[in-house]
Amino acid sequence: MVEHRLARLVRPFAVALAAIGIAAGAVFAGQAAIADTGSGPISATKACVTDATTGCVAGTLRDDNENGIKGVEVTLANAAGESDKATSDADGRWAFKVTTAGPYTAKLDPGTLPKGVKASTTSVNVVVTLGQLRPAVFQLTGHPAGSKNTTQATRSGGRLVWDQFSQGLLLGLLLALASIGLSLIYGTTGLSNFAHAEQVTLGGMMAYTFGIALGLNIIVTTIIAVIVGGVSGYLQDKLIWAPLRRRGLGLTQLMVVTIGLSLALDYVFQFFYGTAVKPVSTEVEHITGPLDLTPTAYWSMLISVIVLVVVGLVLTRTRIGRATRAVSDNRALAAASGIDVDRIIRLVWIASTALAALAGVLYALVNGGIQWSTGVQLLLLMFSAVTLGGIGTAFGALVGSLIIGVVVQMSSLVLSSELKYATALIILIVILVFRPQGILGRRERVG
Numbered sequence: 001m002v003e004h005r006l007a008r009l010v011r012p013f014a015v016a017l018a019a020i021g022i023a024a025g026a027v028f029a030g031q032a033a034i035a036d037t038g039s040g041p042i043s044a045t046k047a048c049v050t051d052a053t054t055g056c057v058a059g060t061l062r063d064d065n066e067n068g069i070k071g072v073e074v075t076l077a078n079a080a081g082e083s084d085k086a087t088s089d090a091d092g093r094w095a096f097k098v099t100t101a102g103p104y105t106a107k108l109d110p111g112t113l114p115k116g117v118k119a120s121t122t123s124v125n126v127v128v129t130l131g132q133l134r135p136a137v138f139q140l141t142g143h144p145a146g147s148k149n150t151t152q153a154t155r156s157g158g159r160l161v162w163d164q165f166s167q168g169l170l171l172g173l174l175l176a177l178a179s180i181g182l183s184l185i186y187g188t189t190g191l192s193n194f195a196h197a198e199q200v201t202l203g204g205m206m207a208y209t210f211g212i213a214l215g216l217n218i219i220v221t222t223i224i225a226v227i228v229g230g231v232s233g234y235l236q237d238k239l240i241w242a243p244l245r246r247r248g249l250g251l252t253q254l255m256v257v258t259i260g261l262s263l264a265l266d267y268v269f270q271f272f273y274g275t276a277v278k279p280v281s282t283e284v285e286h287i288t289g290p291l292d293l294t295p296t297a298y299w300s301m302l303i304s305v306i307v308l309v310v311v312g313l314v315l316t317r318t319r320i321g322r323a324t325r326a327v328s329d330n331r332a333l334a335a336a337s338g339i340d341v342d343r344i345i346r347l348v349w350i351a352s353t354a355l356a357a358l359a360g361v362l363y364a365l366v367n368g369g370i371q372w373s374t375g376v377q378l379l380l381l382m383f384s385a386v387t388l389g390g391i392g393t394a395f396g397a398l399v400g401s402l403i404i405g406v407v408v409q410m411s412s413l414v415l416s417s418e419l420k421y422a423t424a425l426i427i428l429i430v431i432l433v434f435r436p437q438g439i440l441g442r443r444e445r446v447g
Contacts, residue, residue, distance in 0.1 A: 042076055042104075043097045044086035048133070055128040057104060058095035059136045061088050063117055063143040068092025073109040074138075078102060087112075101215075103127050106136040116145040129215030137368075164410045166291035170366065171381075172405025173304035177359035178378070179385045179397040180311060181352025187328035187392035188348050189241070192255050195262040197375030197382060199353045201269055203229050203360025204370030208278040222361055229357025233349035236261075241349070242342065262375075269372035277371045280364035300362040307358065308398060311351075315394055324348060328392060377421070381408065384424040388431050390438030399439055 048056035061069040068091035076096045077083035086094040108122045124136040182196045206225035210216045315321035326334040327344045364370040389400025411423040
């Protein structure tokens, strides 16, 4: 009976997150088109069509002016040493048709690049799955000698400020997905969960595992990542936090446990996935639209907004949402009024970690990959966001995340990129000194 009621409570979150996963998959999934001209295990071709027996590896080479680079040689080789060579066309495009799934290495010949253009990466590893396109991206800088540099002219002054604001808005929405869960956990349990950022890394690693290593469709990959995140939260509360709460451990002791769990998960990720960035999206995309972002970034923002709206409606319009807010306001009074506090807390853990996993998938897609230490890098931003907005309040976490995201990105206009995250620490200190309850938090009397 208890499990049935728990399933009924979880269902709105599960349905909403599954719908978002399907929407994400519909957006990000894509196939190559146009008939190919090659044959054999690896064949250079002008274009490639994928089917049950054919996979494709392709890319586009562009200079800083976004112009295609013609005549650059790219070689694709498999583990058996078989290879073929392609030459980029006038639009900078090159492609290979492959008939055997597995790992491949695409190498660019820097000697064929025009004078003035340099390659920061000349070798890209891809895992090919038959029936799918695997883009390979080479990072190029500069423009051909004799051509006019138009990059600085179009991205200076106010345009550069607008670009940083756009990136900050994107970062803020992704932070909000993860930070709302962190704030809800604190609100219902009083626990500052330092291991919450690792749930973001978990989501990204699941996207790599199922989307790249196993070659599953992004629809399935996103849903699996969200489910794994939710199961992780359920197991954490059932096996760790609920028993410790019953033993009466203080919040300081529990916080130390979260720090230890965070370190343990980081080293688990490092052990299984290594220290290199794991690619999640290698699509060749170019900035577009009013915010100068990639199409994947636009859709990630839209998905984030939809999920945040759904979470807001659940918290304000449903019984489970009102019960969650009641437990957050006063656990003892909520229990006295007939609310099953332990069940609410477990549901909060499930939803919070599922949201963090979804944030990890979107973050990995936008940035092209995920690393074992990604969560560590985001943890300070998440705590700054929930503290600024009002720790323990979901809507405060949203407001704080948007502010932190924009401020951190725009700080790179005056600070080096290595120091921009330090602005979050400065904001955190200032808020704790002058308004410790945050923007939407309430003053609490101490003593």
